[in-house]
Amino acid sequence: MMPHVMEAMEEDFTVHRLWEAEDRDALLAEVGERVRAVGTSGNLGASAALMDALPNLEIVGCYGVGVDSIDLQHAAKRKVIVTNTPDVLNDDVANMAIALLLATSRRICVGDRYVRDGKWLKAAMPLTHSIRGKQLGILGLGRIGKDIAEKASAFGLELSYHGRRKQDDVSYRFFDNLVEMAENCDYLVAICPGGEATNNIVNRAVMDALGPEGVLINVARGTVVDEAELVLALQEGRLGGAGLDVFLEEPKVPEALFEMDQVVLQPHAASATVETRHAMGDLVVKNLRAHFAGQPVLTPVR
């Protein structure tokens, strides 16, 4: 949590810092019975074991919108409320998706290195590709996916999407089959939730359908893409490029990707702006305060 969020929490609550404890089990044994709320992040989550170490737990406030690392079933069983931080991060996460799309298609990082390494003094950089008129498929047309779609439309991209169901209130083309959508795409942006249902949903067949000119952008979760297959597809030229904000074992990233000019990497930073992180932190605190004031929480995960 950002310092100002911790300060806000400490105004109203006694805060125990589990992540700083040398012996976490000892801290849980000491204070577990008194703990009524957990503040956590999308990365750290909250396991069933953690919840069970806190018999009087009422609420888990997640600093992030993705809750795949929180055991929601167990929380429901224990009647623990879970909140997250939807919407306040849409704009920045969508911007990161668009930034990765432009960075890969226009080879922004390659161009930057080209200038710094003095290569421009010897020859012009090879031409890149424009995005206007190209097909963009969105895997997960939710809150953030819709924001990406709106921004991508302004860049002149043609939109389609894949999800578990067709949405009646949008005009973009719907594919009920992800491979089929990938066959029809130049760019595929993954922005669906992580977790079991989407584990490796972007598999070899999807990457091959996207093809040697195709580019995969992943701002969803590392688990959504078969990472070993992704490395292979890029190495073998079966996939044209990738813009990746998320990885399977963060902060570890497959080193094979470091050498690839057709890949742009980010350290899970899509929502990591001062403004958005402030808004997310404020929402975590507002949810906790509402709950302990006996009011309904603002953004429950249902």
Ligand code: NDP
């Ligand atoms: P929403 O719940 O609003 O949207 C999720 C979308 O994914 C829905 O359109 C849903 O459509 C689709 N979806 C859900 N399950 C499946 C499935 N099994 N197969 C295909 N599509 C599916 O979430 P948000 O837009 O707010 O956030 C989406 C995700 O983005 C988060 O869960 C998080 O993992 C990730 N994220 C990453 C960030 C980063 O820093 N890189 C920051 C913020 C979010 P339907 O119901 O029709 O299937």
